[in-house]
Amino acid sequence: MLTARGLTILRGGRRALDGVELAVPPGQVLAVLGPNGAGKSTLIDALTGELAPSAGEVALHGQPLPRWPGEARAQRLAVLPQRSTLEFAFRVDEIVAMGRLPHASGRSADAQAIELALAQADVTHLRARNYLSLSGGERQRVQLARVLAQLWPASADRVLLLDEPTAALDPLHQIAVLEAVKQLATAGAAVLMVLHDLSLAARFADRLLLLDKGRVACVGEPEAVLRSSTLSDVFGLALSVERHPERDHLLVFPR
Amino acid sequence: MPAYAPSRPLLYFLASLLVLAFWLSLVVGPTGMALADAWRAIMHLLGAPVDLGEAQARAALIIGQIRLPRALLAVGVGAILAMTGVAMQGLFRNPLADPALIGVSSGASLGAAAAIVLLPLLGQLPAGLEPYWLSICAFLGGLAITSMVYRLGRRDGRTDVATMLLAGIALTALAGACIGLLTYLADDTALRSLMFWNLGSLGGATLPRVWPVLAVGLALVLWLPRRANALNVLLLGESEARHLGFPVEAIKRELVLCTALGVGVAVAAVGMIGFVGLIVPHLVRLATGPDHRTLLPASALAGGVLLLLADLLARVPLAPAELPIGLVTALLGAPFFLWLLARRADRC
Numbered sequence: 001m002l003t004a005r006g007l008t009i010l011r012g013g014r015r016a017l018d019g020v021e022l023a024v025p026p027g028q029v030l031a032v033l034g035p036n037g038a039g040k041s042t043l044i045d046a047l048t049g050e051l052a053p054s055a056g057e058v059a060l061h062g063q064p065l066p067r068w069p070g071e072a073r074a075q076r077l078a079v080l081p082q083r084s085t086l087e088f089a090f091r092v093d094e095i096v097a098m099g100r101l102p103h104a105s106g107r108s109a110d111a112q113a114i115e116l117a118l119a120q121a122d123v124t125h126l127r128a129r130n131y132l133s134l135s136g137g138e139r140q141r142v143q144l145a146r147v148l149a150q151l152w153p154a155s156a157d158r159v160l161l162l163d164e165p166t167a168a169l170d171p172l173h174q175i176a177v178l179e180a181v182k183q184l185a186t187a188g189a190a191v192l193m194v195l196h197d198l199s200l201a202a203r204f205a206d207r208l209l210l211l212d213k214g215r216v217a218c219v220g221e222p223e224a225v226l227r228s229s230t231l232s233d234v235f236g237l238a239l240s241v242e243r244h245p246e247r248d249h250l251l252v253f254p255r
Numbered sequence: 256m257p258a259y260a261p262s263r264p265l266l267y268f269l270a271s272l273l274v275l276a277f278w279l280s281l282v283v284g285p286t287g288m289a290l291a292d293a294w295r296a297i298m299h300l301l302g303a304p305v306d307l308g309e310a311q312a313r314a315a316l317i318i319g320q321i322r323l324p325r326a327l328l329a330v331g332v333g334a335i336l337a338m339t340g341v342a343m344q345g346l347f348r349n350p351l352a353d354p355a356l357i358g359v360s361s362g363a364s365l366g367a368a369a370a371i372v373l374l375p376l377l378g379q380l381p382a383g384l385e386p387y388w389l390s391i392c393a394f395l396g397g398l399a400i401t402s403m404v405y406r407l408g409r410r411d412g413r414t415d416v417a418t419m420l421l422a423g424i425a426l427t428a429l430a431g432a433c434i435g436l437l438t439y440l441a442d443d444t445a446l447r448s449l450m451f452w453n454l455g456s457l458g459g460a461t462l463p464r465v466w467p468v469l470a471v472g473l474a475l476v477l478w479l480p481r482r483a484n485a486l487n488v489l490l491l492g493e494s495e496a497r498h499l500g501f502p503v504e505a506i507k508r509e510l511v512l513c514t515a516l517g518v519g520v521a522v523a524a525v526g527m528i529g530f531v532g533l534i535v536p537h538l539v540r541l542a543t544g545p546d547h548r549t550l551l552p553a554s555a556l557a558g559g560v561l562l563l564l565a566d567l568l569a570r571v572p573l574a575p576a577e578l579p580i581g582l583v584t585a586l587l588g589a590p591f592f593l594w595l596l597a598r599r600a601d602r603c
Contacts (some may be wrong), residue, residue, distance in 0.1 A: 021413070040387075048494070048498060048499070049497070050494050070500040070501060070502055071500035072500075074498060074499050074500030075500070077498070078498065079494070079495075081495065082490065084491065084492060084495070085492055086490060086492070087348060087349060087350060087490070088350060088490045088493055088545040089539075089540070089544060089545055090487075090490070090545055090546070091544065094487075094544070094546060095491070098487060098488055098491065098499065099377040099499070101488065101499055101500070101501075102499055102500040103482055133510070150499070167304065177533060222464060
């Protein structure tokens with residue numbers, strides 16, 4: 001369970017985040033949506049403790065984030081950044097294995113976690129490759145495998161934060177990655193992800209949070225948040241909301 | 256990365272290479288001696304009960320008094336420069352980083368220049384410190400500039416390595432200007448010692464000069480590998496390392512401190528020897544990949560080997576004259592660096 005109360009971040013006199021309240025309960029996927037500059041990445045940074053809040057606080061399982069010892073926190077909370085800046089030629093499985101460093105679970109458990117994570121992120125076939133030789137989308141999936149290994153075994157005290165996990169991915173892997181994330185939530189983990197694709201958010205998230213100029217504009221189930229009037233206001237673009245012809249979720253597209 | 260063990264064969268290979276290079280440094284030199292004599296002399300120095308003839312006693316004297324301290328100094332300095340190179344490349348998350356970036360070398364240069372040019376103006380120094388004042392000033396200079404670079408890099412309780420890098424460049428330039436001023440003021444004797452100091456030399460090694468280097472080198476060899484996992488995740492990114500539960504600020508401080516101490520002591524003992532911290536980790540990475548659990552011990556061994564060989568190159572071909580070893584490493588290192596840049600350009 002990850003909660004934020006009155007979370008405010010001041011940046012150069014501007015309120016990048018302004019009194020954000022949110023809770024990600026175990027077993028749920030919360031998608032954070034909003035236009036560029038709405039404060040989505042700032043929110044991720046504040047929730048992970050990278051940015052100290054100017055007011056308000058973030059709590060993991062009821063305890064304020066800064067009071068968690070590093071390792072105990074890392075056993076429960078994992079973060080997938082928007083892009084990685086690794087400049088060294090690690091092998092893919094070496095990178096995924098780094099996800100096990102906070103745990104003292106022993107060699108065989110670690111190996112099992114790594115195998116599973118490689119498979120879930122669909123990078124098992126790349127395991128012996130040099131990370132620097134991979135494409136952007138492949139790199140992103142390797143990083144996903146690393147955080148999945150970090151949160152293994154999935155349970156109700158695990159929390160995963162993802163900053164635009166699908167940005168560099170082809171349609172097949174967008175779906176595959178979000179399936180893996182959803183599976184983690186089904187196993188009990190709390191998941192918060194920043195997404196740009198409103199239709200993907202509608203399909204994979206249990207609840208949506210619409211962020212606008214640092215404030216929570218709207219939060220709730222997809223049906224409650226994805227209304228064309230609200231969306232058009234926030235995004236400044238006329239958007240239509242329809243039901244998917246075959247699946248029971250909403251689709252959003254420009255008019 | 257618990258599932259994968261460090262690569263042992265490479266470490267054994269490098270260790271054997273180190274033993275071989277060390278042995279070569281003991282038996283090869285301007286004073287010719289029969290291999291058998293050298294061998295008996297070494298056995299004698301190792302404490303084996305061997306009777307020495309006249310030639311062998313001479314060999315034992317040369318090896319024990321001149322070549323052994325010099326070889327030990329080469330191994331210690333090589334290991335320190337290579338391991339601190341690894342530490343800096345980890346800290347800056349850039350494979351082309353070098354200990355010089357945090358100003359420790361230019362600070363040590365300034366300290367040495369100040370000692371050479373200004374100390375004689377102060378008159379008689381305490382007699383006990385006479386052989387050491389140059390080293391002490393160089394060490395303190397390195398530490399002073401590095402701590403300034405570190406402080407300038409601090410922002411809101413965190414160290415910004417990009418700011419540190421720029422502060423390092425600025426302070427290096429400033430130190431260079433001060434050295435230029437001192438050079439301008441120096442007399443001919445001082446100029447000559449300043450120039451030779453800047454070129455680096457293992458010559459004139461004596462055991463009292465060697466032991467601080469060996470002590471610090473050993474401390475780094477024992478300490479830095481404990482930070483191998485931390486360095487690995489640091490390469491992923493500082494936030495990523497924090498998210499994996501590592502105390503990133505403490506580790507960065509520790510890496511800067513280790514580098515300042517290590518390079519400070521090394522430069523104080525032998526002067527400026529460039530490129531070792533850059534070349535050695537690179538060669539080792541080509542063989543094993545970037546995993547610091549292998550990279551750190553392997554770089555320590557390879558650094559020792561490289562400096563022993565560079566020293567042989569410096570003193571054997573022109574014997575009895577010798578080249579400054581800093582010149583040899585720069586002549587080998589600069590083209591290597593350019594080759595690395597070209598390779599990187601290919602890859603991108």
